[in-house]
Structure formats: C-alpha cells, structure tokens
Amino acid sequence: MFWFLRRGFASLIMLWVIVTLVFMSIHFVPGDPVELLLSQDGGSADPATVQMIREDLGLNRPIVEQYVEKLKGLASFDLGRSMVDDSSVSAEIARRLPRTLELIGLAALISLIIGIPAGIYAALHTGRSFDRVASYLAGFAQGIPVFVLGTLLILVFSQMLKLTSAGGFVAFSQAPGKHMLLLLMPSFSIGIGLAAIVFRITRASTLEVLPLDYVRTARAKGLGDRRIVLHHILRNALIPVITIFALQIGSLLGGTVLVEYVFNWPGLSGMLVSGVNARDYPTVTGVILVISALFIGLNFLVDVLYGLTDPRVRK
C-alpha cells in the first residue's frame, strides 16, 4: 500500500507547483495585465479604470498576500470571478467540465473497444489480410484531421441520412436519448483517431511479448490459446498501451476545441478559447488549473493501473 500513498503524495506536490507557476505567470509576464486588457481597442487605457480593476482583482496588494489569498480560494474551490460578466468561474467550469469529460470518456471507450482487440488480432496474424488492411486504415485514421472527420459525419448522418441534428447540446436530465445521440458524433470524431493509436501500440507491444520465454512456457504447459492470449500476452502487452493512452487522453483535456467548435458542444475547451480571446485572466487560469489537476489525477490513476498490472512497480 506504501507505493500508493507515495504516488498520491507526489501528485499533491505537483499540483501545488502548478498552482504556483500559474500564479507567477500572471505576475511575471511583461506588461500589466489590466492595461493589456483595456488596451485591446488600440487606444491607451484610462488610468482610473485601470486602478479600479487592479483593486477589484487585488493586484495592488503585496504579492505574498495575493498568493496566500489565491491558495485559500483554491482550498474552497473558488477560482475567482470572470472579468467579462462577473460570473463565478468555478460555477461555469462545474457546468462545462462534465460535458467535456463525457465527450472524452466516450471517445476513450470507443478507441479501446476497437483498438485493443484489433491490435491483438493483427499481431497474432501478422502479414495476413486483416493485419494489412487494419494497419492501412489506422494510418489513414491517424492522418485525418478531426474537423474533416467531424464535418464528414455531419454531412452523412445529419444532412443526407437525417438521423440527427448537426450539433448542439441538450442536458441529459431533459432528454437522455437526444443527449446521447448528440454526444455520439463528436465522440466518434475523436475516438477514431485515438483508436488508431491504441491499435498501433497494442499491435507493436503484443509483437514484442510474443517471442518471450514465458509465452513459450505457457505453450509448453499445454494451455488453451485463449488463456495464453488473455493471461500471458495481453496483460504484459498492455503496460505500454496504458502509458501512451494516458498521455493521449491528457492532451485531449485541452484539445477538444475543434470538435466542440464543429459540433457546437459547450465544453471546457470552448470556455478556454473564449477566455483567451477576451483576455479574461480568472477564467483562463481557472481552466488551466482544472485541466492540470485532471492531468495529474489521470497520471495518478495510471500509476495505480501500473501497479495493478505489473507487480514489480509496487514498491
């Protein structure tokens, strides 16, 4: 159990480092953020307004005090208020985050369901037609940009087949069926590219495990093919898949922008983009912190998964 606690402790330290870095980035970026904010129309800012906003944001107080204030706020999940409409950043994130998470979650599920079995099957039958076709398709799927695939899906399923509307969002509580239907296309657009990556890694790492001595031992025991594949090959081959997959998911946290845009899905990435456009610092730092925290949480989860699959990690 000790390894588990140690990784958890390390995650907390990392989170603190990120909070500090984000805090400092606002203060050590050249130029005054408030002046930058107000000067977007080209003209120079009115000093009185600058002063007012500085006080409003607490930028006029000593830096240490601001830092302590920030940490206190974070401890009670308060990320400040938006400079655009004075709404609570935390509340807005709380509203949008689940949407992005379910998008990524479904995409991840799709990619695993396609990628892992296909990867193993291709590795067990290298050079046969399935392997060649699947490898070719994977290359294609990895190369196709998500907005092209998204637009294509809209063209086929909404415009031609009229199965669903082109995009948008309905809360699950209002219309569960419609909600899931709308979720499907954006998830697929991300999931297909991800499936291609999972397929490739699974195939490659299975091929690496196949000639190992312990697989030969399993054969010499006279075990059935199913048991050899599931217990002796897959479990060992999955270790690199977990690593790459977690990295991919992590990068999706902030990278669903295009899909959210194409399908008009009101998620976290959209919030980040509009925050940046409006130079809304509380919103931007809030979203960055949440994404970082999720990334760290994800890595912790991967460490735990490692420990479960590979006993040598549990130290």
Place this chain on the structure above:
Amino acid sequence: MSIAETTSKPGLSISGLNISFRNKDGWTSVVRNLGFDIAPGETVAIVGESGSGKSVTALSVLGLLPQQATRIEGSIRLGDKELLSLSPKDLKALRGNEIAMIFQEPMTSLNPTMCIGEQIAESIIAHRGISKAEAKLEAIRLMEKVHIPSAARRYGEYPHQFSGGMRQRVMIAIALACKPALLIADEPTTALDVTIQAQVLNLIKELQEEEGMAVLFITHDMGVVAEVADRMVVMYRGDVVEEGTTTEIFANARHPYTKALLSAVPQLGSMSGSNDPQPFAIYDINTGLATDAAVLKSTVDMSEILLEVKDLSVRFPVQQTIFGKVTARVHAVENVSLTLARGETLAIVGESGSGKSTTGKLVTGLLHPTAGKVEICGKPMRSDTRQSLSRSVQMIFQDPFSSLNPRLTVGRAITEPLRIHKLATETQRDEIAASLLTRVGLSPNIAKRYPHEFSGGQRQRICVARTLALKPSVIIADEAVSALDVSVKAQVVNLLLELQQEMQLGFIFISHDMAVVERISHRVAVMYLGEIVEIGPRAAIFSNPVHPYTRRLIEAVPVPDPSRRRDRHKITDSEIRSPVRAGDYVVPTRTYREVSPGHLVQEVGPEWAA
C-alpha cells in the same frame, strides 16, 4: 509408489528424425537422421555446442517449433502414440501433461505479471479439470515437493521476488504438475550458480526416482552429463556423431569431435603439482589429433606491482524513506584488498551477488568507491588521474554479442580507444587494427566488416583485440569465456595465456567457473557477499581450501567423470544470501589468518557455524 505405476509410464522413441527450417533461399537442414530411445526412469543427454540442433530436437518433441517455417520428417513416439501426426488439439492436451519441459532461463521463463502459485495451478487446471481451490492446494504441495521454503506463504508472490534458483524450482514444479511420462530439461542449470546447479540437478534426480519418468537432458556441459545421464547422444551440426552409455563414452570416446569436446572440458584437480597456468590441448575436430599445449615459462615478476587495491568498499542505497533516509543498502564490495604483480593472473571467484564484477568495475574506474583506494602502477586513481590511468587497465566483458556496437565496423571498434585518447592518426589506426586482428588469430581483412557477421568466439577475439589497442598492463576479464562453447572457450583461454607470455600482462580473471580458474590463474581470491573470504596461491586454494564457503564452491563443481558421482544427500538446499543490509547495519570487523605463505583466510564468522 508401486512398481506397477512406475513401469506403466511410456518411454520416448525417436527415429529417422529430420528437421529443416525455411529461410529465404529455401530449406536448411538443421537435424539429420536422429534416432534414440529413452526408457521410463532413464536419463538420456543430448550433448553439443551451439548450432548442433539439440534444442531444436527438444522443441520438436513438444511440437513447439513454428509450424509454417519448419519441416519435420521421421518419427517421434511416446509409448505407442506417434507425436508427429497428432492434431493441434491432442498436442495441446499432451503438452504439460504427458511431456513437460524446463527451459534454460529461469529469469525470463515465468510470466512477471502473474503470481507464482497461479502459474503452477493453471497447468493443473488445464489438464486435470479440478477446481481452483483444489488446484491451489495441489500447487502448494508441489512447491513443497521442489523444496521451496514456506510454500503456502510464497504462493501469492511474483517471479521478481524469487531468486534464479528458486524460479527454476518453480519451473520444475510446473513441469511435474501432471506427473509427466517425459521431462525435457533444456540446459536447466546453465544460467545458475554452481552451488544452486548442484541443488537443481539433485532435485531433478530425486523427483525422477519418485515418479519414474524418462528425462531428456539437453546440455553442453560435460560435467553435468557425467553427473546425471545414463546414456548420451553427441550431436555436431545436426548429425549424431556418437551415442552410447555415459561411462563408455567418457572412458573411450571414438569420434574425434567427442574427443575434442572431452579434452576441452576443464577438470578440477588436473593441475595439482604445478604453480603456473597451463593452456588446453587443442584437438582437431576432423582428424582427432591433439596439438600438445606448449609448456609455459613463468611470467610473474613480483618486483613490479601493477595494481594495488586497499580497503575498497562500495555501497548502493536501495531503499529510502520519503525524507531521504536510507533504510537498506547493497554492500556490494566490503573492505577488499588485493595486489596484482606484472605477468600475474589473479582470479576472483564467487557466485551471484558476491561483488566480483563490481570489484572489476571499481578497478577500471567505471564505478567510484565509497571508501578505499586503487593504485595503478604506483599511481593513485583520483578524478583527475582516472582518464590517463584507465589506459593501462582494460576490460573484456562476458557477452561478446552485446559488447560490440553493431553499427561500428570491426576495425573502428578496435581502434575506438585510440581515437578517444587521441593516440594515432587515421592511417596508423588502420595499421594497428590489422596487426591486432592478426595478433588474436583473425584475418586483417575483416576490419571493414560488421560484428553480426561473426560467431561468438570470433567476436570475443575482436573484444580482446580492442582491449590490446591501448597497450594496457592490466586486463580485467569479467566472465570473458563463460558464454562461449567449450571448444571455443579453450581457444580463447589459450589466446589469453599466449598474450600474457608475450606482453607480461597482468590479468584479473573474474569467473564463477572453478575449473577454468584452476587452469589459468596464479592466485585466487574467493568472494562471498562483497568480502574476500579466502585468497592465496592457486595450488594452495584448490588443494587446501580452508573457508567453508570455498569448500562448498569446490565441492559443487560437477566432475566430468561418471564414475565419480557425488553423494547426493550431502547437498543442502541453502540459498545464496543477499548482500542487501538494513540501513543501520554495522560491518563486522574481519580478521585474516595466514594458513601458509600468502594464503589468507577470513576468520570464520558465526553465520557459518551450522
């Protein structure tokens, strides 16, 4: 066990076996017209060097060769069952059930992500169709049977928590799970330390007597053959060259290859009465005629000390608390002192974890000691002198396949040290490479070729040439001949001795192979858990071993003489202990006693009392 049950098991019968592998130019024959029988309860050894086809034969019995790329003709029968015509399903039912196999590499032959007990139990479940709970009990019983201490507790542990010897016991437990009629053991002890090898061989013998199974033993080690086999089949490049009872062949080998193989086997005790090293007699495989080994003149010059090591220690932290306090350390080398004179060979012997390789790395400056000092030709090794002193100490490593960069030509590999130390121009380097290659018995024309084109023995010669490039005075050979076939091993040992004659080199010969050590060294240091327990002239160590560990080491070496088999009941099941100690461990003060001139023995500690 009743006699009826013992005799009811079928034997193995192979006849007219031909095996070919497909490659890009068609089919290559790897085994030709092989035939032999093994009766129940009998042990037959297939003996041969790499490429003889012995392992391929073993895999063909189990049907484990890749189907598309292999062609097998002839007959392999177990009792009245023809194995070559079995369906894949019947073959699966046979594997692990009627025929079981143990492999060479216990470290990699077990699944690292599955617990030990389950790996034994799954074989029982697959063939005997009993419940998981029953299989677990049976697996624990098997673990006890192969002498794994506290079996029930260790059931849920994973392979990385087991030592090599213990893993091989697990492999044997898996093999015995269904009481097979035939056990195939493919080099089962090659990767193990010599005291552990004795235990594992003993265990296989003991279980064979209990179960009455036939054993097919694949090995290159004549000592092991003499120890275990009733009959032997000698293979050379796919052909059987000789077959007969072990006693008969050892007493009176007829084929030149068998003679060559037997003569290349170092025999413990063959050197008594001589103080200097002696090369091996080399037999010509085609004619069977021996080239007598030259008698060597003494090379040792005690007046010039090449290397002096004093109170050398190195420890590595292996476990720390979050706050950086070390809670466990490996005491890899502990208070080691040595000297090496010009022209002298000092052998360091010991088993895994004894610190012998670490000592070699400390002497070359590849590792920095925690305490103590190293002097080379009278100059102390410090951070500012390490670079220049490292020129006079060069190293040859164990594995000739991984110690040459596959992307460098042989010539470049050999002259790399010259380039690093900026010692010669490009044209000079080419000349030096050519002359060094000639010196180690290779053609100078190979300088432009790449390492993968050469055999293990040739590569090791290339490695020797590379160490000579800087004209060192000391060469550290770390298990330099351990991975080589016997006949090649003899040639490389002879080459090293010749070089010593010619250049008065000092050798530190690190090895676990007592028989080779006896052949080539002037003095021997025995290491155990990082400490030297006994050091002295070779003749004194081998004729009068005093420390209990030295005795155990010498007794464990298999004797290549079937008429002198050991009494198996004397072998204990003790494991090699680990040099990992608690963070607050205080190293005991050791004192040494001089038994005879130059022969020092550590006062035996209380841990040896039993």
